[in-house]
Amino acid sequence: MADLRVEVAGVPFKNPVIPASGAFGFGREYEKLYPLSRLGGISCKGTTLNRKDGNPPPRIAETPAGMLNSVGLQNPGIDAFIEQELPYLRTKDVTILANVAGSTVEDCIEIARKLEGTAVDMIELNISCPNVKEGGAAFGSTPQMAAAVTKAVRGATSKPLMVKLSPNVTDITAIAKAVEAEGADAVSLINTLLGMRIDINTRRPVLRNNTGGLSGPAIFPVAVRMVWQVANAVSIPVVGMGGISSGKDAIEMMMAGASAVQVGAALFADPYAPLHIIDGMNAWLDEKGIGSVREIIGTVQPW
Amino acid sequence: MSITQSLYPIIRKQNLARGVYDYTVHCPDIAAEAVPGQFVHIRVPGFQLRRPISICGIDRERGALRLVMEVRGEGTEVLSRINEGELIDLLGPLGHGFTLLPPEKKAVVVGGGIGVPPLLGAISHYGNNGTAITGFRSASAVILQDDFKAAGARAILCTDDGTAGERGFVTAALQKLLESETPDIVYACGPMPMLRAVAKMAEEKGIVCEVSLEERMACGVGACLGCACRTVKNGVEGYSHVCKDGPVFNSREVVL
Structure with a gap:
């Protein structure tokens, strides 16, 4: 049994596997299947200042080795998160990441202030949602804007701050360096890649939003590449995600430079995916005689 | 109410009409909990998303569920080739009957x-x-x-x-x-x-x-909010979700 504990920006995780924001709600549904305490952490559904309805359906389309979604940040708002979800989650003995998505910089500041003094262990600032018109990926599309929103939120919170980056940019390392310079304690990547499917019989996009975010095994190699590039460009920790569905995928992502991993689309094929990934990592580490998962972080030896 | 996910044996398979298959699956834990109108979420080998299939019959004594599905696309085509004696991966029972x-x-x-x-x-x-x-x-x-x-x-x-x-x-x-x-x-x-x-x-x-709805679905348990449908609750219009709030809705509370 290897030591699976990791730390990201001073926040301890009992193992490196965290269900990704948007795939796991606030944990209530999956708790019917297994205790949340077995997870490294939970990245909660992206939460905005006010309740948000999300996009019209269809919101889901299947793709080769993956899927598109255009949920559009449907959520009950930050007050409902703090009053109705957090009291339940804090009893579950699991590290809690609040995923914050503002449509303006002012919104992001206000949400961060509301989270001060709560049981949230870490803020994950989402500057990369591809499915909303305001804020979202627009914040994450240039180093200047990413820096500005990070600086504003940094000034509004004493909690560890992780910024979630979009892959839909020319140079993700420039964005990562910009948010590091403004005080981000960690970065998480990648959010979904912007995609589209068309029903050739109706000539209509499958998604009512026309475009959506691509996730699943199809994007795993892109995610590994971007995590590797970012890990080499910044000195803050990186949390890697994008198409991880097995323990070996998670090991690969950590070798690329991730200190922990998030798991999203894999939950839809296998609701127990996070637990199977934890078991798979443990088995691989034992087989190789590696005592701690921390020993593999960033150990890829590039040609 | 508990939800179970496992591999279960198909104990009977019949072809009811062109492209329509009738499966009896031995899944005592799901059968013990299921009520009419609920569904199971079936994993399709090689595909990312499960397929929601409504429950046609519940035989608690035999611990079996009857599932009737139609081939509609590539995923259900793969499901239709799973035969008697083979195993099928079900998550369920799900939703509101x-x-x-x-x-x-x-x-x-x-x-x-x-x-x-x-x-x-x-x-x-x-x-x-x-x-x-x-x-x-x-x-x-x-x-x-x-x-x-x-x-x-x-x-x-x-x-x-x-x-x-x-x-x-x-x-x-x-x-x-x-x-x-x-x-x-x-x-x-x-x-x-x-x-x-x-x-x-x-x-x-x-x-x-009461109407039973369908929508393109991902998690099946109410977490991902993918399978949205328009509803009116207490005079307020918003989105509910077919997998958790449905698939059965009172016709007066859903915008059809």
């Missing part, structure tokens, strides 16, 4: 095509007090008529081309029935225009109507 009144009440189910199977479980509850109005394209697509009769229900069959039963849509048959009878509840599952028409007829008569 039909509201069942005391069995002495009068109930009518109205179903179109592959919307028919989930209605069998609901109408079986009412024995001789049930009526099943079901519609299909033509005689070759007709399924489950003997099962409705065996459950005690009066079966009114409609086909679009008149090759079996009455010629015409289920809505016309329902209209006719409502001229002489007032059931206590109507359950409907099928294409959206059919659901709209059935709900309108029931509401005009002041009869409770």
